[in-house]
Amino acid sequence: MELEFKDLTKNFGGFTAVDHINLVMTNGVYGLLGVNGAGKTTLMRMLCTLLLPTSGTITYNGKNIFKMDGEYRKRLGYLPQEFGFYPEFTVQDYLLYIASIKGIRPAVARKRVKQLVAKVGLSKAADKKMKKLSGGMKRRAGVAQAMLNDPEILVLDEPTAGLDPNERIRFRNLISELSEERLVLLSTHIVSDIEYIANEIWLMKDGTLMHKGTADEIINSMPEQVWQCFVDKNMVSEYMKKYKISNMKAEPQGVELRIIAKERPSENARSTQASLEDVFLYYFGEKAGGEDVAI
């Protein structure tokens, strides 16, 4: 199975959300990392045939996915960023309905729903109305609906957004478990989620792919180094003006800074191993510290 983006572009009026992207994907977990407005959701929506590209194509094994219509979508599972549902439906009814529009026969659907509800830990809540579920439970129901047709392609848009740390870890593990033998495209602005489960990471900014590769490759692609040093509290603002600070921590002997810079920022600074978080900050700069971004 091969999915290919060929010169994929999407304009909204004068704004280019996705700008001439060329990519090939096969089985594995792909992590799409970028700040809000980078074009991640637009890219995913085109992949899910929800949006038509302005130019370029997406092919599945060489065939245009928009021409394949239902033949393509039957291989697809999608959990959107804003997971909408029918509030008055019970979890079971909701999943049975989605199964029906996925073209799954009722008898098979009932079996599959039972399995998935157990897998995502919603067995006890199967008869609960969707509107009564907690945020995490809703997301789990979302994953269950995406998995109903045992998709070859699983698209997860910000699946861990808004979840508490426990739920996030649980969710991440669930995605890892589900990602075997399929293509998973996972979009997030939470670096650690990607770091843990993605085989390949794409850094997306202003509609284009800046870098792609494994976590190590991405880290090594950063042309600057990461330094750690202790500075006096009064000097922090000066360092912040001069360098990209990926972390700061108050300690009795001063403030420990994690600085991204080409040259050693101070005498006592020692070089340290860069992380994906540092890379994220390096490429996305100030935007990476936005309120929606969790590193």
Add this chain to the structure above:
Amino acid sequence: MLQFELKKVFSKFKNRMAIVLLLVILVAVSMLTMNRVEYVDSDGNHVSGLIGARSLRAEKNKWKGEVTEDVLEAVVRENEAVNHSPEFQSDNIEELDEAYARKQGFSGIAEIINNAFSEWRDYDYFAIDNVSSEEAKSVYARRISNLKQFLDSGEEVFSDSQKEYMIKKYEDLETPFYYEYTDGWSALLQNISTFILVLALIIGFLVSGIFSSEFQTKADAIFFSTKLGRNRAVLSKMGAGFLITTVFYVAFVLLYTFVVLLALGADGANCPIQMDMWRSVYNVTFLQAYLLIVAGGYVGTLFAATLSMLASAITRSTATAIIVPFIVLCAFPFLSRVITLPGICSYFPDQLLEIYITMKDCVLVELGGEVVDVVSVIVPVYAAVCLLLEPVLYKVYKRTQVS
């Protein structure tokens, strides 16, 4: 799939409330309709509703049969006899009511005579009092001659072919009329249009969210990314809309009809509608008129519901979709009062729900040299429009992009 679409509609609190409201309206309109039938007993007491209808029915069915020349003569004589009774001569209202009570049995035949001997645009309630039994025999002939006289007067402008059409329709009407108690049907027909209008608005309300709810609940992204989300799932939404419209329409119209006719009596189904609408060019019975009104109402309801669903699919807004049936069924009649568009107003979709009134009037159109009544045009035309809108609705929703 269809059952889930229906579940989506009926699981909403506001839609459940709309159904409760519809049931309340059904009860209210049924009560009002039942009270339309009134009977005055031999003591001059007025009784309406179920008991009144039963007594009136018994009274009228004493005169049951063909309204031949002999019957017309007999009615004039009987009317004269009542008129000469001391009760009728009295100034006392109760005594006058007692006299009226004796006229109730043949009141339908008396109305025919009154109509035949009234000016074209008027109804002289006392015309029968001045008609001899010999003159009364000419009732059916006078219906035609009165029309000819009216057409020659030039009060209304009709083309020659329209005049010919009307005269032919009048001449084709089977006579003598068959007379029996028809008040149940009469009351039903008088109020059914109002009930159908309310029904159509509530049905429009119920279907208004079928397409837009996917966007409002933000379930659209998942819906359109599924295998059948852009084909069979859209058809199932359309099916749900059609099913809700049809089942609710049929069920509530039948329920209303059943309640009214059960209470007031279903006699007279095969009597000509001219017993109620003397000047009508529609040569139909009460039952046929009912079916025509119901069929027109159904097409009107379906048209409003289809437009509502189309608005729901295009605008993605339930609020906008709810307004559409109001515009189609309520704003058009208002428009026709404000703007003078004599020819066009008869083709407005609200007319589908006004067939009872249309049958009383004489609105004719010429199509390809053939004269036809307006009902024969608007019902099939709007039915065809509904059919044509279905693929439009399908394509609009199928091509939805979720940004």
